[in-house]
Amino acid sequence: MALTLILSALAMTMIVGVRYLVTSGLFAAWTARRFPGRLAGQGRQIRSEIAWSLASAAIYGAPAGIVAWGWQERGWTQIYSDAAAFPWWWMPASLLVYLQVHDTWFYWTHRLMHRPWWYKRMHAVHHASRPPTAWAAMSFHPWEASSGAVVIPALVFVIPIHVAVLGVVLAIMTLMGVTNHMGWEMFPRRLVHGRLGKWLITASHHELHHQKYRCNYGLYFRHWDQLCGTDRGLGEFAPARAAAGTARGAADDRRRPAAERG
Numbered sequence: 435m436a437l438t439l440i441l442s443a444l445a446m447t448m449i450v451g452v453r454y455l456v457t458s459g460l461f462a463a464w465t466a467r468r469f470p471g472r473l474a475g476q477g478r479q480i481r482s483e484i485a486w487s488l489a490s491a492a493i494y495g496a497p498a499g500i501v502a503w504g505w506q507e508r509g510w511t512q513i514y515s516d517a518a519a520f521p522w523w524w525m526p527a528s529l530l531v532y533l534q535v536h537d538t539w540f541y542w543t544h545r546l547m548h549r550p551w552w553y554k555r556m557h558a559v560h561h562a563s564r565p566p567t568a569w570a571a572m573s574f575h576p577w578e579a580s581s582g583a584v585v586i587p588a589l590v591f592v593i594p595i596h597v598a599v600l601g602v603v604l605a606i607m608t609l610m611g612v613t614n615h616m617g618w619e620m621f622p623r624r625l626v627h628g629r630l631g632k633w634l635i636t637a638s639h640h641e642l643h644h645q646k647y648r649c650n651y652g653l654y655f656r657h658w659d660q661l662c663g664t665d666r667g668l669g670e671f672a673p674a675r676a677a678a679g680t681a682r683g684a685a686d687d688r689r690r691p692a693a694e695r696g
């Protein structure tokens with residue numbers, strides 16, 4: 435039993451790590467093609483983003499592996515594979531519920547992590563990316579990674595979800611994590627600045643969080659930010675930023691007290 439459990443945790447770690455490398459790699463390559471020079475001078479930052487992200491992959495992989503094992507070997511969890519087990523509408527509804535709950539958890543833990551004591555210990559790593567790149571998708575301190583890694587594994591014990599819908603949840607999580615950090619907007623202007631963009635978070639929204647810190651805390655949806663008065667709208671992407679500018683920004687950041695950054 436112990437062996438299959440460990441193998442499952444290792445396999446999930448591998449899957450999460452490879453998924454990160456492939457997705458971030460693809461979008462980083464797309465970025466480099468669309469905006470030649472955008473990533474120039476960011477080699478050191480990118481290496482650090484990759485190192486933190488791979489550590490996070492293990493932190494995300496372990497609980498996922500344990501849950502996958504429990505699901506297969508012990509019948510734990512509310513994950514189902516027979517589509518007829520629940521009414522058809524539960525599939526889209528469960529997708530929304532999962533994203534909603536994850537978003538709520540993310541918003542409030544993220545706000546907490548912007549308080550000075552927490553910021554220094556948990557969240558400064560993520561904001562060391564100035565500006566972030568596609569490789570920053572999982573660039574978290576292990577404490578921050580742990581707070582994010584437990585959400586979906588905990589939810590599958592309480593809220594029934596079809597295995598394919600769970601796959602969609604994970605795909606959206608991966609895709610948005612990467613694209614929200616890549617430094618440009620891939621969605622059409624009409625969507626981002628239209629009615630849907632008032633609800634959904636894309637790169638233009640999260641970029642402003644990385645520029646201004648004390649706003650735009652959400653993950654998928656803007657309503658917590660809007661309700662709590664922390665939504666500052668959409669950010670502008672600076673054109674290819676020079677390495678010197680980035681270094682200066684980071685130095686300014688270190689001089690400012692954490693409370694102000696938070």
Ligand SMILES: [Zn+2]
Binds near residue numbers: 560566615640644
């Ligand atoms: Zn971020």
Ligand SMILES: [Zn+2]
Binds near residue numbers: 544548557643
């Ligand atoms: Zn933050």
